[in-house]
Structure formats: structure tokens, C-alpha cells
Amino acid sequence: MATLALVPILVTLCKVKASINSTITAAQAIASRGCDDMNAAAARIVSIPAVLQERAYTEVQTTADNLLRGLITVIDTLKGIVLWIIGLYKSTFRCLLGLAVNGVMSVVTKIAGPVQETAENILQGGANVLQQLVGNNQPNQQVSLGDWAGGMKDVQQKVQQWTNSDNDPLNTLIGAPFEKIKEDIHASLGQWKPPNYNETKVIASSNQELHATWCTAEPLVNALNDTKTKLHTVIYICIVLVVLFLVITICINMLYMRRRSQFLTQWRRQLAYDLSHNVKEQNTALQKEQLVVEQELVLFGDAHEHSASTLVDPHSRMARWIRTLTIHRYAVYCLLVGVVGLVATFTLHVIIDKVMAGLAPGFDAAANAWTSDIAGSATSSALHQLDVQLEQINTWITQAEKDMNEQAFGVVRSIATAANSTLGVVTQHVTDFVQTTLGGTILEQPAKDVLDCVMMFKIEKIEQGLDYIVSRMLSSDVS
16 A cells, blocks of 8 residues: 555656756746847847948949939030030121121122222233233233132131031030040949948958857756756655655565464464364364454454544444445545645645745846846947947948049049130131131231130130139049
8 A cells, every 4th residue: 555655656756857847948948039039139130230231332322323324414414515605606706707708708899809800901911012022922821810709708608617517527526525524434433333342241241140149048048957957856866765665665565464474374373283182172262262363363454454443432423434434445545645645745845845945046146147148248249230330331431422522523523624625626626717717818817816805715714714623623632
């Protein structure tokens, strides 16, 4: 019966051990899951600068594209304005020059023409007289003083065609620098990328991989493992004690059964011996003694079953109920097993409570230290990582802004230089035109004076302004 009472205690201890294992494993899983959630949240927070950098890269690239389109539009507009202004000046100069040519043509037609014809007739007559005096019989040669009217008409035609031509070479000369600027812009801004963008992304990703673990549950898991080990030690001690007590009980029961068997054997031998010597005389006495012995044997053999009956009055109702109950051996076994199990469970509960009360301060201290350490290290690491990435982004944005400004200033400088060279081309073209068209005529000097008045003085001022812009762009590049 003691063996049956101790077996449920072993089962209870095994179940308590399994319950401790499952509880501590669940606590470790919760701690690990909490760290995973914290790592995921920290990774999302730390990835914000990378997202901002990606967005900044897109915005910078979009700004560069918009700047490229804007500069191309500005250059085309500036080219059209320059062509229009130069065409306006050419038209004005052509009108003034045409007025002078037409006036001269009128003078030549009405006055200089008859004079030239009369002079030519006089010279022709003189030439004929000289030939007769000399005795030259060759045919008379026509004397001509030059076709003034034809020359002036040719000048008038050149002036008319100077600005009315569809294939004006001046437009091609003026458009060439602007086309070159557009090609340079496409080659620079069109192929421009933010500086060190790929390298910055690699640095940011490597730093994120380096600081990917913000929270580790290893200290808390170790503390839980230490608590589990100590509780298991207590459970193992209890199991060893129960097993030892079970072995001792089994040994005692075996000794008891052996001693009882020896006693009954000796008593029966003695009883048989006595009956063989004095059967008749002691028949009645033996019967009484046998009855007494049998009653004693019954009481001796079943004392552990009917021990409760000696504690109460054998004639009371309670005594009869207890006697009836104790007659059934399995009911007694179940009652004793239940009582022993309850006592053992309560005892184990008290022991575990005392052990947990001793382990709680150390575990709480370890948990608080882990929480403080994780919170402090995670916060400092996250802030440091954010500062590093934000500094990298600020440096990258500053460099990108500087490069973009250099590109824009370079375009402005190129435009100013091209405009300055274009003005030089226009000046040279107009000067060559005056020299070619009116060179050697009476209109050459007036045409140059008109040209200086209408264009040259203004072009000089514009060239001075463009030179100032170029010098300022160069000084800002140096600074």
C-alpha cells in the first residue's frame, strides 16, 4: 500500500517538472519575441534616413532633369531673343543704310548721270581729235568714266539681300555657340548623378547590418535557465527522497512478509506436534486454543486493515460504518493514496514557494539590469546610427548642391562667354559687310558712323556686362 501511495507522488513530481519546463520555455520565447519586435521597430526607425536619402536622391535627380530642361529652354529663348535683337539692329541699320543708298541713287540718277554722260562725250571727242592729229586710223575707242549708277544699284541690292536672305550666315554663326552650349549641358547635366551615391548606400547598408541586433534576450534567458536549474534541483531532490522512501518501504514490507511467513510456519509446526502427543485429552482445549489462535492470527494479519476499529466503540453506528468501509481493501488504498497525494502536493507547493521566494530577488535584479541595459544600449546605438546617417545625408546633400551649383554656374558662364563671342561675331560680320558693300564709296564712312551709333556703343556695354558676369562666376568657383 505504501508503494501505491508513493507512485502518484512521483507522477506529480514529473508533472511539476514538465510544467516548470513549459513555463520557463514560454517565458524565454516571450522575451525573444519581445527582442525581435524591438529589433524590428529599431530597424524601421534606423531605416528612416535611408528612405529619406532615397527620396532625396530622387528629388535631386528630378531637380537636375528640371534644371536641364529649364536651361535648354532658357538657351533656346535667349538664342531667339539674341537673333531677334540682332535682326532688329540689322533691319534698323539696313533701313538707315538703304535710306542713304536710295538718296545717293536719286542724286546719281538725276544729277550725276547726265554729268557723267556729258563728260564721257567730251572725253570721247577729245580722244577722236587726238587720234586724227596723230594719224592713227584705228577705230574709235569708247571712253567710259565708270558705271556709277550700276555700282550704286549693286550696293542697293546687297543691302536689300543682307537681312532678307533665308540662309543668313549670321544666324548660323550666332546659333553655333548656343548649340554647343546645349550639347555641353546634355553631356554634363544629362549624365550627371548625385556624388558618391552608391558608396553612401553601401556605407549605410553595412552600418545597418553591423547594428542589426539592437536587443538580445540572452541575459534574461540565462537568468530563466538558472531559475529552472535550481527548481529542477529541488524537484530532483524530492524525487530522490521519494524513490529512497519507496525502496525503504518495499524493503520493510518484504522483511515483514518474510518474518510473518516464518512465524506462521513455526506456530503451525508447534501446533501439529502438540496435537500428535495429546489428541484426546486436549481435544477440547485445543479447539479453544485453535479458535483463540485463529482469532489472534486474523487480528495479527489484518491489523493494518482493521486498525481503525480499535479506536472507536465496536457497538456504535460509526464503528459499524468504519468496519464496513475498512473491510474493502481497495477503498482504504484509494483513501490513503489520495490523502498522501494531497499532503505531498501541498508539501511540494510550500517547498517551491520558498525556493521561488529565495530566487525572486536575484531574478528581478537580473531582469531589471537587462531591461536597463537593453533600453540604454538600444537608445544610444539607435541615436548614434541616426546621427551618423543624417550626417552622411547632410554631407551628400551639400556635395550634390555644390555640384549642381557648379553645373548651373558653368552653364551661366558658358552662356555669357558664348554671348560675348556672338557679339564679337556680329560686330565683325557687320564691319565686314560695310567694308565689302560700301568699301571705296562715298557711303563707307557715313555707314561706319551710323554703325557705331546704332550698334557698336551698345554692344561694348553688353560685352562689359558679360565680362563682369564671367569674372564673377570664376571668382565664385575659386571661393
